Amino acid sequence: MKKIIVAFIFIVPLLFVACDKGEDEVPAATPYTLVIPQGLPPMNIPSNNPLTVEGVALGKRLFYDPILSANNTQSCASCHLQETGFSETTQYSTGIDGIEGTRNAMPLINLGWQTKFFWDGGANGLESQVMGPITNPIEMHETMENVVAKLNAHAEYPDLFKAAFGSAEASSQNIMRAIAQFERTLISGNSKYDQYMRGETFLSSQELNGLSLFTDMEKGDCSHCHSLGFTFSDFEFRNTGLDSIPVDEGRYLITLNQGDRGKFKTPSLRNVELTAPFMHDGRFQTLLECVQHYNTGFRYSANLDPNLSFAVKGRMTQQEMEDLVAFMKTLTDMEFVNNPEFH
Amino acid sequence: MKNFALLVMAVCIVVISSCRKDTGTKCKSYTRVTVTNLVGAEQFHLDSTYTNAAGEDYRAYMLKYYLSHMALVNENGERVELYAHELIDQSIPSSLELGDVEIPDGHYTALEFNLGVDSLHNHSGDQAGDLDPMYGMIWTWNTGYIFFKHEGNFTSSTSGTEQPLIYHYGTDRALAPISLPLNLHVDRNASVIQLQFDLNKLYSNPNTIAFTGNNNHQSISASDIPWINALRANFPGAFSANSYVFLQE
Numbered sequence: 293m294k295k296i297i298v299a300f301i302f303i304v305p306l307l308f309v310a311c312d313k314g315e316d317e318v319p320a321a322t323p324y325t326l327v328i329p330q331g332l333p334p335m336n337i338p339s340n341n342p343l344t345v346e347g348v349a350l351g352k353r354l355f356y357d358p359i360l361s362a363n364n365t366q367s368c369a370s371c372h373l374q375e376t377g378f379s380e381t382t383q384y385s386t387g388i389d390g391i392e393g394t395r396n397a398m399p400l401i402n403l404g405w406q407t408k409f410f411w412d413g414g415a416n417g418l419e420s421q422v423m424g425p426i427t428n429p430i431e432m433h434e435t436m437e438n439v440v441a442k443l444n445a446h447a448e449y450p451d452l453f454k455a456a457f458g459s460a461e462a463s464s465q466n467i468m469r470a471i472a473q474f475e476r477t478l479i480s481g482n483s484k485y486d487q488y489m490r491g492e493t494f495l496s497s498q499e500l501n502g503l504s505l506f507t508d509m510e511k512g513d514c515s516h517c518h519s520l521g522f523t524f525s526d527f528e529f530r531n532t533g534l535d536s537i538p539v540d541e542g543r544y545l546i547t548l549n550q551g552d553r554g555k556f557k558t559p560s561l562r563n564v565e566l567t568a569p570f571m572h573d574g575r576f577q578t579l580l581e582c583v584q585h586y587n588t589g590f591r592y593s594a595n596l597d598p599n600l601s602f603a604v605k606g607r608m609t610q611q612e613m614e615d616l617v618a619f620m621k622t623l624t625d626m627e628f629v630n631n632p633e634f635h
Numbered sequence: 636m637k638n639f640a641l642l643v644m645a646v647c648i649v650v651i652s653s654c655r656k657d658t659g660t661k662c663k664s665y666t667r668v669t670v671t672n673l674v675g676a677e678q679f680h681l682d683s684t685y686t687n688a689a690g691e692d693y694r695a696y697m698l699k700y701y702l703s704h705m706a707l708v709n710e711n712g713e714r715v716e717l718y719a720h721e722l723i724d725q726s727i728p729s730s731l732e733l734g735d736v737e738i739p740d741g742h743y744t745a746l747e748f749n750l751g752v753d754s755l756h757n758h759s760g761d762q763a764g765d766l767d768p769m770y771g772m773i774w775t776w777n778t779g780y781i782f783f784k785h786e787g788n789f790t791s792s793t794s795g796t797e798q799p800l801i802y803h804y805g806t807d808r809a810l811a812p813i814s815l816p817l818n819l820h821v822d823r824n825a826s827v828i829q830l831q832f833d834l835n836k837l838y839s840n841p842n843t844i845a846f847t848g849n850n851n852h853q854s855i856s857a858s859d860i861p862w863i864n865a866l867r868a869n870f871p872g873a874f875s876a877n878s879y880v881f882l883q884e
Contacts, residue, residue: 419761423775
């Protein structure tokens with residue numbers, strides 16, 4: 293009997309709620325016009341998170357705001373500095389508790405053309421990626437619940453959320469969406485290489501030689517993975533022979549597939565001159581060291597990428613390696629690192 | 636209290652009758668699901684001590700899990716989805732009372748749902764409602780929901796000392812589809828479906844899961860897979876359902 297009474301108490305409200313109607317009137321945010329440089333393909337933007345002027349501005353503010361970390365001392369920008377292509381010059385980044393990570397901070401360039409994030413691809417979208425650094429105990433060590441509470445208690449953020457998303461309530465979803473919107477605007481497409489491709493400038497003979505080595509399958513063979521043209525990456529996961537027995541198991545940690553041991557995401561080479569140190573663990577300081585690794589240094593294992601398994605060690609001369617580096621430096625886009633819209 | 640309840644009943648009947656008169660059509664049938672966590676025959680409480688089938692005393696300070704795509708199935712095998720994703724959290728009483736849902740009249744013979752989040756929704760944190768990452772039921776470095784979370788302590792059967800227990804169960808392979816028999820006949824009336832989850836059955840039926848030496852699982856390493864498989868096989872038997880109908884005319 294008691295259960296029946298309790299049930300009635302539940303049922304009564306629903307009879308009244310049934311007719312309840314009405315949604316908040318939301319002034320639409322202003323669509324953001326994304327300028328895609330000539331030569332880059334259209335960007336795939338999730339239909340549920342279109343870019344808006346207000347959303348991008350909110351995302352930028354959040355990106356630079358240490359409020360996202362537990363003790364309000366670190367922002368995204370603490371480890372992703374614009375002057376180095378939104379990467380960091382130290383091998384590892386140090387979180388709010390003084391603990392050093394185990395992977396090098398990835399540059400944030402042309403993210404809108406990528407589908408998986410982190411070195412191991414553990415995040416399946418730019419929106420989902422946002423939670424990672426915020427909640428990682430050795431990074432910003434905060435909870436989404438606290439971030440939401442702090443932003444809702446803030447003097448200015450509720451208005452910014454309202455302008456961007458129509459609701460003055462910050463939510464984890466809208467935090468993720470705003471930061472992802474800002475990150476999609478971080479487009480680099482005006483390097484010397486881009487200008488050359490558009491017929492606006494010339495490459496030196498050394499740079500041109502580097503370009504030809506870049507695609508030469510008997511020499512650099514870089515473009516297999518660092519696709520020539522727009523993204524300079526296929527964004528696949530590959531074992532590049534850094535170790536025979538990988539210390540960091542990389543992609544395997546996500547998929548638990550044996551074949552993914554020691555595989556990491558191919559990073560884009562755009563602005564690579566500025567994003568040292570290199571590799572997932574920041575082991576190389578210079579581009580020449582990287583090229584030397586692919587020329588002679590790579591180590592064999594079952595998971596070594598087939599392109600390297602078949603590559604002849606020592607196939608490039610010192611001069612050729614230097615020419616390759618000269619070409620890689622044509623991917624530097626000073627307009628990107630100085631763009632006032634990004635800071 | 637009793638008088639108040641009678642008054643509530645009376646109001647209900649009046650409201651329902653007037654509804655029929657106004658519309659000239661059938662009144663709707665509504666149902667709601669309530670969830671009760673149990674240990675054996677007892678109601679489960681956080682921080683109380685229980686004994687599992689392996690003879691270990693244990694307590695939980697956190698018990699949360701996702702139920703997804705809960706649906707009623709009628710005698711013709713047709714499904715009526717009641718809820719998309721529901722986070723059950725023992726510390727939040729309102730999470731144990733799922734909302735009212737309008738259902739077609741009919742005879743329902745099963746309640747179906749998944750323990751966990753289906754693969755279409757399991758790989759993005761960009762979601763609201765009960766899938767909001769704010770609830771801490773998501774792995775943020777390897778996007779995926781924690782389907783079931785039991786955190787607490789237990790007494791080790793080897794050392795006799797109290798040790799922490801951390802069970803974070805998830806990943807696509809862990810999704811457990813569950814179908815429970817039901818005998819629910821609705822014809823313009825309200826009903827309640829009582830869903831019960833027995834934590835001790837989860838750790839015993841059919842696979843006995845002892846906590847000693849097996850007390851930290853996060854579902855993210857290969858060594859967790861046998862534990863995932865054992866729990867996945869146990870989840871269906873840990874749930875049971877029965878239903879009550881009100882205001883039959």
